[in-house]
Amino acid sequence: MAASSQAVPPQAAAAAPPGRSAPPAGGSARPARRPVRLRWWLGLLAIVFGAWFLDRPRKIEARVDRAIALGAECKLGEAQGELIALRGGGATAEQLQRLQQSLNESSVECERKEQRAKAWRTTVDAVGSALGKDSIAWARERLQSFVRKWGEDGETRRVDAEIAAARDRQKAEAAQVDKERSDCMAKGGTWIGNSCWSGVD
Template sequence: MPEPKPKPEPVAVAAAPAAMAWGSRPAPATVASKHQRGPVRLRWWLLLLAVVIGLWVWDKPRRIEARIERALALGAECQLNEAQAELIELRSTRASPEQLQRLQQGLDKASAVCERRQQRAKAWRGTEIAVDQAIDSASFIKAQQRLQGFVRKWGEDSATRSLKEKITAARIAWQNSDAGKLEKEKAECLARNGRWLLGSCW
């Protein structure tokens, strides 16, 4: 008796994907991760080094010029030793001959100005002493002449004008004093060809 044939098993039907909701967007596709960056190539290091060297070479003349201006400023302030030391150091740098010559000429000019300034200060101290002595002895004309001699040689400034006012004020104060009035009477007596004896005109 023939064996009964087995019944075929029911094939499972794959479930259909759920319908996409109305208005929804599909999920973005997964982006593949980038490869890690490799080491910086040698040419980029060389390029960076060239840029740094270029900036250094470009900035060096500017630094030299700044040092020259600083040395000139020191010379103008009569700090000549410091200015000369800066000049000596600049000679060992890449400063151009024109720059060194300009600095040397500037320092020579500053040296002459500073020397004249010192001479004027010395002459002024002597003038002040002489004028004060003349005022103390009531020699106002002598005091005025000494001051005028200084002004002719060295020029006028606020100090000379102040000393001139001092002479004028001292003269007025002396003329209003008893000694000044007596001296005025004596001068008038002599102008009339009189004789001044014992504080009186004869």
């Protein structure tokens, strides 16, 4: 009796090769990740560049304002350095002209401030010397000479108050001496060298 042959199922013939597991039954393979297209990268780059391009003028204007502020504080070296940097850093001709004009004005004003400070130191020394010698009139004259040329401020008013106080003190001392002399003479004494002497012929 011949042996009966069985047909091989199609699934067995299509079995997965050794070493590779078959995908689970009923599962679906994950779709491949699509690469980012070049146009998206170009779009992102355009956005970044646009933001930088719009923000750059504001930064330059801020640097111009800072240089002007430095000049007003008489930090002319730093301000001049910023001007040189801005000339090669994209500042407009109008911005450079405005900054240069401001620095020129600050230079003149700072020179005047320096001269005034020097004259003030000389005046303070002269006033102090005059007050030390009880020369109230000379102290006041030196102060008024300074004010006529350089103007009045808090420091000049302070020194003027010191001169006024010294003058009042001098007047009070003179009035006290006059009173003591009058009392001395009323008692029959002799007034010599700001002192009362009794029994002096």
